[in-house]
Amino acid sequence: MPHHESRTISGAITHIFGHRFVVRGEQGDVLADITPKGAGQIELRLNDRVTCEGEMKPSELKVARLTRGGETIAIEHKKKPHEDHHAPVDPSVALSAARAAGFAVLGAPRRKPKHFEVLGKRHGALNELHIELDGHIRKTKPVDQNDHKWAGELGSGT
Numbered sequence: 001m002p003h004h005e006s007r008t009i010s011g012a013i014t015h016i017f018g019h020r021f022v023v024r025g026e027q028g029d030v031l032a033d034i035t036p037k038g039a040g041q042i043e044l045r046l047n048d049r050v051t052c053e054g055e056m057k058p059s060e061l062k063v064a065r066l067t068r069g070g071e072t073i074a075i076e077h078k079k080k081p082h083e084d085h086h087a088p089v090d091p092s093v094a095l096s097a098a099r100a101a102g103f104a105v106l107g108a109p110r111r112k113p114k115h116f117e118v119l120g121k122r123h124g125a126l127n128e129l130h131i132e133l134d135g136h137i138r139k140t141k142p143v144d145q146n147d148h149k150w151a152g153e154l155g156s157g158t
Helices: 035-041 090-100 150-155
Strands: 005-017 020-025 028-033 049-056 061-068 071-074 104-111 113-123 126-133 137-142
Touching: 005 126, 049 150, 090 104, 090 113, 090 126, 113 150, 126 150
Parallel strands: 028 061
Antiparallel strands: 005 020, 005 049, 020 028, 049 061, 061 071, 104 113, 113 126, 126 137
């Protein structure tokens, strides 16, 4: 189940922080990450016009390809050791826990190493629930209707 979407952004670099930088384009400002190895492959400068393709995470774009002035570089992002190696667990346990707590579940549970993240709605308010693999709700936090992390479930397309 994919958690993040592929995205292409184009614009000018307005800030540089080591291997991360801000691209200002039609989408507004987007933080992008080319990894330290990627930063060693190409020297970025303020006001460079770039096109970045990669996976949009909640906090930044993980750039897989960067193009500047006709030059394109590929950038590898190593996966964390736990990514894609979760032991099988039934997500219905998380769904049952959310519903038992009075939440209407929006979308599918998102598997994390030690818990599920579930978007729920109760009393008109949206909440992100962190539900442990045994069904214990460990944490709830409010979610704004325009939260980009839950855009797919909320239909806001950000």
